[in-house]
Amino acid sequence: MPKETFNNLPEEKKNFIIQIAIDEFYEYGFEKSSISRIVEMSGIAKGSFYQYFEGKEDLFRFIMTMASEKKLEYLSDLMSNLNNLDIFRLLRALFLGSLVFQKDNPKLSGLTDGFLKNANSKLKEIIMGDSIKNSNLFLENLLLQDIARNEIRSDLNISFTAHLITGVAVSLSDYMRDRFDDMEKLDEKMYEDLVDESIKLLKEGIEQKPQTCNGCAC
Amino acid sequence: MPKETFNNLPEEKKNFIIQIAIDEFYEYGFEKSSISRIVEMSGIAKGSFYQYFEGKEDLFRFIMTMASEKKLEYLSDLMSNLNNLDIFRLLRALFLGSLVFQKDNPKLSGLTDGFLKNANSKLKEIIMGDSIKNSNLFLENLLLQDIARNEIRSDLNISFTAHLITGVAVSLSDYMRDRFDDMEKLDEKMYEDLVDESIKLLKEGIEQKPQTCNGCAC
Amino acid sequence: MPKETFNNLPEEKKNFIIQIAIDEFYEYGFEKSSISRIVEMSGIAKGSFYQYFEGKEDLFRFIMTMASEKKLEYLSDLMSNLNNLDIFRLLRALFLGSLVFQKDNPKLSGLTDGFLKNANSKLKEIIMGDSIKNSNLFLENLLLQDIARNEIRSDLNISFTAHLITGVAVSLSDYMRDRFDDMEKLDEKMYEDLVDESIKLLKEGIEQKPQTCNGCAC
Amino acid sequence: MPKETFNNLPEEKKNFIIQIAIDEFYEYGFEKSSISRIVEMSGIAKGSFYQYFEGKEDLFRFIMTMASEKKLEYLSDLMSNLNNLDIFRLLRALFLGSLVFQKDNPKLSGLTDGFLKNANSKLKEIIMGDSIKNSNLFLENLLLQDIARNEIRSDLNISFTAHLITGVAVSLSDYMRDRFDDMEKLDEKMYEDLVDESIKLLKEGIEQKPQTCNGCAC
DNA sequence: AATGAATGAGATTTCATTCAT
DNA sequence: CATGAATGAAATCTCATTCAT
Structure with a gap:
């Protein structure tokens, strides 16, 4: 996690560095992304970077954690109103x-999704820790x-179905990302439809059900 | 794609190099995998490698293409007998x-799956080319x-549903990989169940359907 | 030498910093020892350090000088009582x-000895100045x-013999240090013997002398 | 130890690199010496250096070992003719x-002597291994x-006397080094005298012995 | 066709020191 | 006087690729 020195930075500067880092990781992935490039883009000294963070991994872990938390915040606000709803x-x-x-x-979203899906990454376990397991447990x-x-x-x-539901959610995100480079253009209607x-697929499947006896006397 | 010199190698040597490369890419991913390690493990000279392949990317593209072809072979054998079946x-x-x-x-399978899921890879489009589009078109x-x-x-x-089906397929593979390090131990019964x-999820969803009028006269 | 600001510190704080510095130099030697570590361990600010001392070299020179003075103090107390003794x-x-x-x-002792023995150190002359020459002159x-x-x-x-005597003294110290990690355990008898x-080696050498005519009439 | 690639180099080039390395280590000591400087002076590429040696420590160990071997060669040639001489x-x-x-x-000589005397060096044990112990055992x-x-x-x-003898030998070397920057100027007579x-000090000590009964009849 | 030494840009990281507050 | 963020040169090391033999 970042050192105290980073937290002491003016909010504006902090956010600027974070944004640069997100861009870098999104563009190049963890391995190929470069601290040198990040500090150059940020306009901070190399030494300063190492006074803010332990190193590359520390920065990455921080970004990923921040992303998870930010997303969780989004979702938990929603969920606080949703007790006792059915799963669908x-x-x-x-x-x-x-x-x-x-x-x-x-x-940020693409970064976390991509990272989570990268099955070979040795870092996945280290960095994301139990958050995946927890998410599955919740489902x-x-x-x-x-x-x-x-x-x-x-x-x-149960465990397999939870896994499949996660898979569907991820597919949904992917689909959005693939289709719309510029997410701004999306109106809410479109993604509500998707x-x-x-949900309908999860709920009912895609099969054309036989006519259930509607309007009959049974 | 590999140069003529690679094709001229004895089949045995070719396969050996391919196997080493698969291991390396599976173990380290594209970025972190090392040509130095590959040539050392293979017992070939660095120079030789560059007489067989244009470079790292060329080798990777070759391995991925080969994997797709091998898988397609597997599947098309199956499908030749399956005309006129319903989609399920x-x-x-x-x-x-x-x-x-x-x-x-x-x-090989983990390699292709992992690569396909890595949304940010610049290489994805270059390397996989139209094969994903084709697969979706088929669905x-x-x-x-x-x-x-x-x-x-x-x-x-249609296009979204095709995408979701692919997602379910990938989730299925993941689930197997996560659960069973040593795939050998799996008996066919287990994965047939999964x-x-x-398929049942895709077909019927997970909802508990209301009792359809059973035994009634309608 | 330390700046006025250092001397103005409370004695306790001064001694604490000095002790930390001795530990650091003893542990890592001059080159590898780290001002960052010293200020961190001391709980003082980096800037403060540079208000106390010119820099790393200044601190080191100060510690070494202090060590020499402390040792000289030890020895001159002894020597005040020892006029007119023979050299042995x-x-x-x-x-x-x-x-x-x-x-x-x-x-402290290990630090000065080690430093004095490090023949290549550019710092030796600068830091120890004439104190070695003086010690040799005394001998x-x-x-x-x-x-x-x-x-x-x-x-x-004469000059060479003085040098050899110093060498013997240093060897003696080394031998003690090598043999006994924890000097506390040494009883006085043991090092009096050494x-x-x-002294006997210096005085008589190690040769087995021929029997001198004892009790004869010559 | 150096990799095969270094041994395969033309003798001339090898020696040139070795000489540069000795100069560097002699000038700056292990910690402060710089691989960058060594490769620049040698006119070889950084990468080449790392194809010859594992790293800085490997190079240093190699130089030290080489020095020991060279010295041992010198001495064992001498000693082959010296069986059955008394210790002096x-x-x-x-x-x-x-x-x-x-x-x-x-x-080279200054390098090994200085290194051996540097009591704090963590590397000493690792690099010189048992050679010091062996030398003492010999004595x-x-x-x-x-x-x-x-x-x-x-x-x-016994063990302490062996230690002191080594100390005297080292003092002798030091004395020479200190006195004569340019060893060339030394004629053999001068160092034979020292x-x-x-030896006389070791043998007889420095004491003025009482007249032994010479020419008397006892 | 095979070889493997040579290359050098680029990576991450450290650290003594400065300086504005 | 105290503080600690900023600095940036310099360190070690990696690696895909080239090229002369």
Whole structure:
């Protein structure tokens, strides 16, 4: 984590450095990104950088943690209003929140998503620690609760289903990122539609169901 | 792509070099993997390497292409027998085939998956070229065909649904990789179950459907 | 030499800083020792350090000078009582005094000895100035005086012999330091024996002398 | 130790690099000496240096080992002719040999001596390993043998006396180095005298012995 | 075709010292 | 007087690539 010296910096300068770092990591990934470039772009001295951070990894860890926290903040605000919703409404809110976050913080969002998906990164475990496990646990608990409520199928493999739901969420983010370089152009309607589509897939699947006896007398 | 000199090598030597390269890329990722290490492990001279390949990127592109082709081979053998199946049976066969491929080529499979998921890589577009688009096009065509056959919902956003299906497939692979370091230990029953679960999710969703009028007279 | 500001500090703080500096120089030597570490351990600000001392070299010179003075103090107390002793008794007292000093100030003593022995150090001359020359002059005068008294051989190369005596003294210190990490454990008997052995070597050499005519009438 | 690549270099180039390195280490000591300076002076590329050596420590270790071996060669040539001499004649030959070596290799000699005397160097043990212990063992065995032959005093503390003898040898070297910047100017007579003086000190001490009954009848 | 030494730009990091507050 | 952020030169080391043999 950054040293005290970094926290003591004027907010403006701090944010500037952070933004430069996000850009660098987003552009080049962790390995290829360069502290030299970061300090040059930031207009700070190399020595100063090392008075702010332990090193490259420290900076990266900080950026990733900050991203997670920022996202969590986004989502937990949402979720505070959403107790006792069924899982589909909850997921809808979470997916929507994620996309809003993504729209507001496109590089940061891309950075964390990309990092999380990079299966080979030795750093993943070190840096993200238990946050992934926790996220999966959260989903698993939701699933269990809704099974108890008889709202979802009881024959589900819980851990696997949680994993698939995460996969769908990530796919949704990817799709947005791929389609729209400039997220500004997106109107809310468009991504609400995609979220609804994702939720519907999770809820009902894509099969054309046989006509259920509607309007009959049974 | 490799130079003529590489193709002229004895098959055995070629395969040895390829295997070393796969190991290296799997272990370290593209950026951190080292040509020096590869030539040392391979027992070939540095100069020789540059007579076989243009450079690191060329080697990587070659490995990735080879992986795609190998996987496609696997799958197209399957698919030649599967005309006119509905999309769920087809996907089931494809998913199953993918897992078998993954079991037989764990590093190669992990390598391609990981690379595909790394959204920020400048190399992705250059190296994978149209193969992703093609894969999506294939799925989209399947979806269109089954909508026509009235087998799946007609209100789907085709391109997005194709994207989500790919996401589910990737999640399935991930889940297997995470759970089972040594894929050898997996018996077919286990991954058949997971495949079926994935297909069921795609088909029916996870919702507990209301009792359809069973045994009634309608 | 330290600036006025350092002298104005409370004695306690001064001694604390000095102790930290001795530890640092003893542990890492001059080149590798770090002002950053010293100020951190001392709990003073970097800027303060540079208000106390000109820089690293100034601090080092100060510590070394202080060490010499402290040692000289030790020894001159001894020597005030030792006028008109022959050189061997005098050296015995000096060697013994040095070892006591070494026992009481192990790091300080190791620091000065080590520094003096480091022949290549550009700093040696600058920092120790004439103190080595003076020490040699003192010995040379002793030798001259005892030659006059007919107590030692008259065929000695004075300056070289003085140098060798210093060498023996240093060897004695080394031997103690090497053998006994924790000087506390040494009882006085042990180092008195070593001192006597050193003095005897200087006095008589190590040769087995032929029996001198004892009890005969010549 | 240097890599194969260094050994494969033309002898001339190898020696040139070695000489540059000796100069650098002699001038600046291990810590302050700079690989950058060495490669610049040598006219080789930085990368080349790291293809020849593992790093700075590797180079230093190599130089020190080489120095020891070279000196040992010098001395063992001498010693092959000196079996069964008493310890004083043997030491005389060794001291004389060391000075000749020192005259022919002033920097190399100064480098090893200085390094050996630097008590604080963490590297000392790592780099010189058992060679110091072995040298002391050699002396101790000589002493034991000559005690058995009744040629030296039997009341000596063997290990301490060996240590003192080494100290005298080192003092001798120092004295030469200090006095004569340009060792070329030394004629053999001068250092033979100093060696003899050192040996005499070890043998007889510096005391003026009482007249032994000469020519009397006892 | 094979070899492997040579290259040098670029990476991260350290640290004594300065200086504005 | 105290503070500690700013500085930037210099350090060690890496590595893909070239090229003469």
